[in-house]
Amino acid sequence: MLSRVRSAVAHLVSSGGTPPPRPKSPDLTNATSALPTAPLEVPKSPSARAGSGSTAPPKTAEARASFSRPTFLQLSPGGLRRADDHAGRAVQSPPDTGRRLPWSTGYAEVINAGKSRHNEDQACCEVVCVEGRRSVSGVPGEPRQGQGLCFYYWGLFDGHAGGGAAEMASRLLHCHIREQLKDLVEILQDPSPPPLCLPSTPGAPGSSDPSHLVGPQSCWSSQKEVTHESLVVGAIENAFHVMDEQMAQERRGHQVEGGCCALVVVYLLGKVYVANAGDSRAIIVRNGEIIPMSREFTPETERQRLQLLGFMKPELLGGEFTHLEFPRRVQPKELGQRMLYRDQTMTGWAYKKIELEDLRFPLVCGEGKKARMMATIGVTRGLGDHNLKVCSSTLPIKPFLSCFPEVRVYDLTQYEHCPDDVLVLGTDGLWDVTSDCEVAATVDRVLSGYEPNDPNRYTALAQALVLGARGAPRDRGWRLPNNKLGSGDDISVFIIPLGGPGSYS
């Protein structure tokens, strides 16, 4: 995540002065990129059955402290060194021998051009089986044989300010999703609507009986219908929260540094759930058509949420920031003049007379990839970041960040998919230099060069996308064919085929 966490200028912020020039290649992350040296706590029941692309946690503290890549890449020590080489930037994919990733998923990644010591992206691909915590009939600890559920899982984690959070999330988030689903194993397999209330004690009756309702005249006259789908969405949302809480716990033991964006796909019972917290992106390319499956969460897209929080809890601004947005920095000499501004209620702009507190640094500033919250961070959702402070200040940034994803659902059964229909997941390294349309064109170009049943076609596509975003070394930089700069960020791409022979393996 190139430049997503920058040095802040807080010591000058409150004085309204000019911040000092920043280094050309901000590399704050070096200071915190060492992975934790003690084993991380895992959930109580971490027995996820690893699929062919397991990212099982490194076994020793020594291994953990070194550079780690997804185990499904099956990198040798030499391969690991090549993957870690900023000069060569070799594209990495799982070997085409041995077990494939589920669904013949394609994957490729490349390290950044030097913005951080290691590749701070992480990836995970798993088949996870869930056994019920107890049956709905109320007998705990006695799941009936054969009643478990399995879900397919893909995750991309784009770390910043250190690799710890991304590495931890790649190892554990799917376990938390499994934990959240344990209560739902029987409910999700029962075609009748989910019970609104479950008994607390074995054998006690459920209470979905509508006779419990209050009078028919009230707004409660009917109970709300809750779908199976919305239970899965709730489970994923809460799993993100529990994951973030666990990082907070680990932080107290000084275990987890940094934060990460998380883009996660769960396939369960015919539906694809895409959960995004951060600025990675997922699109479906179906018969050439682009279907967005996520949106990015940045200081620009979440401006009003951030401003509202700063307005309602001004103590979070520490007297250093103003919740108002201005189109440029207000200068002390402009006091009393009228400047364009907007607050948490506005999408348009208006003029206001500049007062003393408008000279504070704005909570949200900048545009596009340069947009920042508290002059520090360029993403507003994700996991971790519990230690992140405004630079040269003790002001915590975490209260403004949200760990909750937006979840979109795609019903795989509603459309007959062909082998060229794919779900593309990419970290911002891909999307910073590649539009949705360009990705769709590459999907068409690459897949049409392979037989529909060639299992290598999706990895070839992932590689083509990563290469296309990285470019080639030329004129002292990585450049695209049109001579524009390629992405100097870490780039990671999953290609998940939605149909066709052999894809649902």
Place this chain on the structure above:
Amino acid sequence: MLSRVRSAVAHLVSSGGTPPPRPKSPDLTNATSALPTAPLEVPKSPSARAGSGSTAPPKTAEARASFSRPTFLQLSPGGLRRADDHAGRAVQSPPDTGRRLPWSTGYAEVINAGKSRHNEDQACCEVVCVEGRRSVSGVPGEPRQGQGLCFYYWGLFDGHAGGGAAEMASRLLHCHIREQLKDLVEILQDPSPPPLCLPSTPGAPGSSDPSHLVGPQSCWSSQKEVTHESLVVGAIENAFHVMDEQMAQERRGHQVEGGCCALVVVYLLGKVYVANAGDSRAIIVRNGEIIPMSREFTPETERQRLQLLGFMKPELLGGEFTHLEFPRRVQPKELGQRMLYRDQTMTGWAYKKIELEDLRFPLVCGEGKKARMMATIGVTRGLGDHNLKVCSSTLPIKPFLSCFPEVRVYDLTQYEHCPDDVLVLGTDGLWDVTSDCEVAATVDRVLSGYEPNDPNRYTALAQALVLGARGAPRDRGWRLPNNKLGSGDDISVFIIPLGGPGSYS
């Protein structure tokens, strides 16, 4: 606005008991439907040049205390009585003699079937001219000749709990928009980008000079570009706020009762601005295609905003409500069981163990037209409501309501419109029983029966839509041809033609 404000059950809420049955035809509004008897304060410069559809305020306190309808209807005392007749529910339109509404706008309305004594919808159609407050050159009070701006204005106001707020908004909101635009008259007519900063004193230089910027390394390296369009959006947003503030002031003098939804259209310099706060709706029907120009703000659509506020400021819940949502009322006997819930961060549902405070009444409950906030109100944005309390409680509802509209912009110059392309505005009385597609079909059916240059075609269309939503008296009710119930609410419709001969008059 049928049943949008209902009696609440707060005295039972905190005990977790069953609320008493409510009257079948809640008519709380009768108690507060008398209009204020003293003249309302108008902005300092209320010299809007009334167009052909002026809703000039009634001149005397006596007139104000009686039933009032838009003056462009030109109703005689007898006509006013017929318009006020719940039994006949005669559709009202401007007479086809005399001056037409601007753009040959069509309009029709009908009173409710008895839910309130009077029609609580109000409407306004104006041509408003704005003279600059001062020139950008800094000489106050000296607008140059011929430099004024005119905008076209249409407003629908759907009142609840009394007609005062809707009546006041219909008389004054456009004046507030004009006030907000006064600073912008020269800026909007200057093709160069708006200055980011204006001098406070005559002759002082503006400060859009980029040399004022901080170092190029910061997120401030470029100033944000602000468009003319976003200035108009900001002006409309702030006008809504000032209007609401004025109602709060009047309330202190016990002048304004109730609240209202506001749906407003401003046409200025080639663009149509549609501002909506409430549950009215605007759509464009263009060449048969439907373009939504607003969305509704209800306890359902704004659930997460309301829950976040209740979570962050629990004192606003007064110990009577919980910010959590449940799919039905939690019963005291269910303590300790696990109920489905969702909070401000979730779109899905999950189970939680029921605790004592979950027995409080939920901030948001119900579905569709029965959705309520604090068991009282079914819309979450609008003007007024400063006196609104949870029934049998002193808990104010206003902190949860927002007066800020969502503004959508449509560039009229980007498409060559034909005479059948129209912008349809309707209060919820129309949309409760008529889908967007049905409206588009009626647009096609009615307009194809008139010559393109017949100025009566748009009023005929408005009448057809109102009649179609009202239905005919049959089987002790107002029924549609398919025998479903028609709308018993007040119904008001504007049809604004977007092109064609004579429409831009």
